[in-house]
Amino acid sequence: MKSATHYIGVDVSGAKLHAALVTETGEVVERREAVLETEAITEQVARAVSELRDLAPNIAAVGVGIPGLVNRQTDRVLVSTDLPSIVRGDIHSELMKATGLRVELENDANAAAYGEFKVGAGRGSRDMFFATIGTGIGGAIILDGKLWLGASGFAGEFGHITIDAEGGECMCGNTGCLETVASAPNIVRRTKERLYRDNTSSLSKLALDENFTAADVAREARNGDDFALLMIERTGKYIGAAVASVINLLNIERIVLGGGVMEAGDLILNPIIREAGRRAFQPCFEATQIAVAALGTDAVSIGAAMLARDAANPSLG
Numbered sequence: 158m159k160s161a162t163h164y165i166g167v168d169v170s171g172a173k174l175h176a177a178l179v180t181e182t183g184e185v186v187e188r189r190e191a192v193l194e195t196e197a198i199t200e201q202v203a204r205a206v207s208e209l210r211d212l213a214p215n216i217a218a219v220g221v222g223i224p225g226l227v228n229r230q231t232d233r234v235l236v237s238t239d240l241p242s243i244v245r246g247d248i249h250s251e252l253m254k255a256t257g258l259r260v261e262l263e264n265d266a267n268a269a270a271y272g273e274f275k276v277g278a279g280r281g282s283r284d285m286f287f288a289t290i291g292t293g294i295g296g297a298i299i300l301d302g303k304l305w306l307g308a309s310g311f312a313g314e315f316g317h318i319t320i321d322a323e324g325g326e327c328m329c330g331n332t333g334c335l336e337t338v339a340s341a342p343n344i345v346r347r348t349k350e351r352l353y354r355d356n357t358s359s360l361s362k363l364a365l366d367e368n369f370t371a372a373d374v375a376r377e378a379r380n381g382d383d384f385a386l387l388m389i390e391r392t393g394k395y396i397g398a399a400v401a402s403v404i405n406l407l408n409i410e411r412i413v414l415g416g417g418v419m420e421a422g423d424l425i426l427n428p429i430i431r432e433a434g435r436r437a438f439q440p441c442f443e444a445t446q447i448a449v450a451a452l453g454t455d456a457v458s459i460g461a462a463m464l465a466r467d468a469a470n471p472s473l474g
């Protein structure tokens with residue numbers, strides 16, 4: 158009996174390597190996770206691929222999502238501030254050699270967007286905008302079923318839309334970018350600043366632990382803490398203002414929002430939709446569905462596997 162064709166998707170964009178054995182239709186059969194060995198990426202990816210291949214010998218291709226910019230014509234990694242080692246070498250050739258398989262490299266946000274588009278919250282749409290809101294804020298645009306990369310590959314920099322012309326400095330050189338207020342570390346910064354300033358906020362549970370994270374703010378908001386709720390709502394308003402710009406610019410069918418900050422669910426989604434509706438041009442807004450991402454921490458792996466599938470079988474894409 159011929160065994161079913163599978164794909165392997167690998168995510169090396171976080172502190173951990175996350176690999177998934179994925180069916181032809183995008184279901185995860187098995188996962189592998191390990192602390193990322195930043196100076197031995199090729200060896201580590203090859204090891205994870207080999208382990209998953211033992212479970213399903215018929216692997217058609219491997220997709221790898223990386224925190225950087227990939228030229229998909231030459232398969233060279235052009236920029237990666239998080240993993241400089243993969244820019245120095247030719248990681249694509251090394252991975253093909255080490256695994257003996259066809260390998261596709263893609264930027265992590267693009268891979269996650271593609272995963273959501275094919276099998277997650279973007280399924281059924283033709284045009285989709287994707288944003289991931291976590292430690293940083295990234296974005297990707299899919300038009301007519303294909304990733305739209307822009308003139309030099311940087312399209313979809315959602316985190317650097319200006320929200321406040323007088324706002325704080327961003328690492329990109331601009332001031333008042335969405336990322337300077339809505340990324341997880343900046344939610345914590347804003348929450349702390351307000352806790353110190355505002356007497357009534359000392360009643361908030363968050364004041365008891367000064368090492369709280371954005372996930373703690375979301376949890377306390379879900380538990381009904383007024384102050385935490387206010388911070389999540391304000392964050393939603395900022396994101397909603399940026400979403401309104403995307404809606405006005407692209408008149409896009411669907412917007413999918415993922416990343417750790419969106420784990421607050423409806424508590425943050427509702428203010429985002431409200432603010433976007435208040436600011437966007439109404440006929441554009443009414444044509445847009447705004448949804449929370451569905452694939453969670455599998456998004457990059459599944460998307461990378463689906464990109465590998467569609468590159469190996471152009472007729473499926």
Ligand SMILES: [Zn+2]
Pocket residue numbers: 316317327328329330331334336
């Ligand atoms: Zn910026």
